[in-house]
Amino acid sequence: MILIYTNMKIEKIFSTAFCNECGSKFLKRSSKMKSLCAECSHIIYGYKNCGHVFENGVCVKCLWDGSRSEYIVSLPKEEVNL
Ligand SMILES: [Zn+2]
Ligand SMILES: [Zn+2]
Numbered sequence: 001m002i003l004i005y006t007n008m009k010i011e012k013i014f015s016t017a018f019c020n021e022c023g024s025k026f027l028k029r030s031s032k033m034k035s036l037c038a039e040c041s042h043i044i045y046g047y048k049n050c051g052h053v054f055e056n057g058v059c060v061k062c063l064w065d066g067s068r069s070e071y072i073v074s075l076p077k078e079e080v081n082l
Contacts, residue, residue, distance in 0.1 A: 022067035030062030038062045043072055 015028045019037035021044065026037035030050050033041040039062075042049035050062040058065050 016063060019064075019067075021072065022064075022069045024065045024067040025063050027061075027063045030064075037064045039064050040069070040072065043075070 013029060016025050017028050017035065018024070019026055019040055020035040021040035022037060024037055024039075028034070031038040031041050032047040033045070036044065038047070038050035039052075041047040050059060050064065052059040052064065053061050054066070
């Protein structure tokens with residue numbers, strides 16, 4: 001039982017998903033949204049962004065790969081806090 005619980009916990013901490021907006025893989029726990037990465041949920045909904053730390057083109061904190069959807073790129077710059 002303890003082992004199963006631990007495995008579930010590890011899975012929860014490290015589980016990843018793909019962002020519906022930019023298509024990047026992201027760490028689920030890094031984002032408030034289930035289907036959006038921290039970056040897209042920040043830009044679209046104003047949720048707290050990840051303080052990205054890039055290593056080899058991928059953020060080590062949220063796994064975002066820097067992808068941006070056409071929609072986000074098309075937003076006026078002043079609305080996007082880059
Ligand atoms: Zn995204
Ligand atoms: Zn990040």
